Amino acid sequence: xxxxxxxxxxxxxxxxDTDQFIRMxxxxxxxxxxxxxxxxxxxSFRDRxxxxxxxxxxxxxxxxxxxxxxxxxxxxxxxxxxxxxxxTLSFDAxxxxxxxxxxxxxxxxxxxxxxxxxxxxxxxGTAEIVYRIRWSGLSDIIKHRNIILPQLSAPxxxxxxxxxxxxxxxxxxxxxxxxLPEYLKTHTATPEMRRVRFTFRERLVLTxxxxxxxxxxxxxxxxxxxxxxxxxxxxxxxxxxxxGAVLFPVLYPFIPTQDFSTKGLILGAIVTIPFAAxxxxxxxxxxxxxxxxxxxxxxxxxxxxxxxxxxxTGCTTHTSRTGVKKEIFRYVxxxxxxxxxxxxxxIILGITRLMEVI
Amino acid sequence: xxxxxNENTLQYYPEKCINCLMCTQVCPHGVFTGGGEHxxxxxxxxxxxxxxxxxxxPVQAIEVQSGVGCAWAMIRAAxxxxxxxxxxxxxxxxSC
Numbered sequence: 522x523x524x525x526x527x528x529x530x531x532x533x534x535x536x537x538d539t540d541q542f543i544r545m546x547x548x549x550x551x552x553x554x555x556x557x558x559x560x561x562x563x564x565s566f567r568d569r570x571x572x573x574x575x576x577x578x579x580x581x582x583x584x585x586x587x588x589x590x591x592x593x594x595x596x597x598x599x600x601x602x603x604x605x606x607x608x609t610l611s612f613d614a615x616x617x618x619x620x621x622x623x624x625x626x627x628x629x630x631x632x633x634x635x636x637x638x639x640x641x642x643x644x645x646g647t648a649e650i651v652y653r654i655r656w657s658g659l660s661d662i663i664k665h666r667n668i669i670l671p672q673l674s675a676p677x678x679x680x681x682x683x684x685x686x687x688x689x690x691x692x693x694x695x696x697x698x699x700x701l702p703e704y705l706k707t708h709t710a711t712p713e714m715r716r717v718r719f720t721f722r723e724r725l726v727l728t729x730x731x732x733x734x735x736x737x738x739x740x741x742x743x744x745x746x747x748x749x750x751x752x753x754x755x756x757x758x759x760x761x762x763x764x765g766a767v768l769f770p771v772l773y774p775f776i777p778t779q780d781f782s783t784k785g786l787i788l789g790a791i792v793t794i795p796f797a798a799x800x801x802x803x804x805x806x807x808x809x810x811x812x813x814x815x816x817x818x819x820x821x822x823x824x825x826x827x828x829x830x831x832x833x834t835g836c837t838t839h840t841s842r843t844g845v846k847k848e849i850f851r852y853v854x855x856x857x858x859x860x861x862x863x864x865x866x867x868i869i870l871g872i873t874r875l876m877e878v879i
Numbered sequence: 880x881x882x883x884x885n886e887n888t889l890q891y892y893p894e895k896c897i898n899c900l901m902c903t904q905v906c907p908h909g910v911f912t913g914g915g916e917h918x919x920x921x922x923x924x925x926x927x928x929x930x931x932x933x934x935x936x937p938v939q940a941i942e943v944q945s946g947v948g949c950a951w952a953m954i955r956a957a958x959x960x961x962x963x964x965x966x967x968x969x970x971x972x973x974s975c
Binding site for chain 2: 837
């Protein structure tokens with residue numbers, strides 16, 4: 522039989538620590554231990570469409586894999602065990618990278634959140650791993666006492682605590698699942714495998730979700746601007762949203778300042794130039810109106826882009842909390858001042874034009 | 880003045896280090912490298928305060944106030960009158 526029911530094997534563990542721990546976190550629920558499920562390395566069309574929807578943020582918390590033990594290939598009692606988050610993108614990245622490798626995958630419950638974020642929250646953590654090792658009856662399935670975790674789970678997992686509480690030795694694999702075949706040859710990762718990058722492609726795949734976040738506020742802003750200042754202003758609003766949600770994530774490493782806020786101010790100002798030039802060259806407005814209109818455009822676009830840029834910090838792979846907090850105190854007051862000044866000028870312009878019409 | 884990221888809360892006490900190299904394995908930004916007697920703090924300003932090194936240091940030779948550097952969550956927490964440091968956020972990044 523391929524499926525081995527480990528539900529009945531609830532004999533006391535030799536590790537007194539584990540028992541104490543299980544009681545402490547109230548997990549001894551006599552719940553049925555899971556059957557071992559089968560999985561493959563093949564990513565089907567259905568998986569791909571699921572990935573696509575996940576990228577778009579559709580049914581955000583619904584891209585979930587059932588926690589438990591999965592067999593990949595024909596593993597035996599000496600086969601390696603990999604631990605994965607129960608987010609489909611994480612699980613699929615792992616299993617598709619393990620093509621041709623006979624192994625077990627222990628999927629833990631991270632509430633459908635990817636490895637790194639779950640580790641940051643603590644759901645991909647020591648307690649969950651120790652519990653899932655016990656719950657799945659892993660020690661009866663394999664002879665060795667070694668589990669391989671993704672490196673990015675380390676912020677939530679204490680390897681020496683897992684060993685103390687479960688008897689299992691934690692080995693941190695590489696950051697990226699696709700480096701696993703190379704890693705498994707020697708069980709050591711090169712410095713490059715240990716480093717997180719934030720490549721052009723990685724930044725690009727984040728942009729759809731950035732866009733979906735700001736669609737509604739953008740449409741509202743565009744409508745208000747359309748009523749206040751016409752279709753040209755409404756178009757600028759949409760362009761700024763695009764700049765903040767797509768251009769900024771893709772281009773920010775090339776903007777030569779360190780802080781996200783200043784990067785955003787610069788990008789916002791650059792994007793505004795053609796519009797400012799169009800306004801300045803227009804003849805239907807008086808000179809002072811043109812100056813105010815150009816100033817307004819710069820103030821509003823630069824401040825909004827800077828704010829969107831600052832908010833992108835959470836999606837990057839390298840900003841520290843200390844630094845982001847410093848940015849907030851340093852630049853948010855400036856952004857607010859710029860935005861308020863810009864809006865006042867816009868209202869003044871709108872009223873003047875209304876008076877002219879009357 | 881225009882680099883908010885040159886300082887952070889990472890503290891390393893080399894005299895406690897037992898040279899197990901766990902921090903060099905878990906750090907995603909190569910902040911620590913293997914040295915002779917103990918691990919070297921090579922690139923402290925690259926630290927993003929994820930806390931992986933401190934979590935996996937068996938002798939508490941590393942301290943860091945870990946947290947997610949997410950402006951969106953921190954601003955939201957501040958607006959709701961909550962502690963900015965308690966904020967956590969999760970975007971759809973899937974580096975793994």
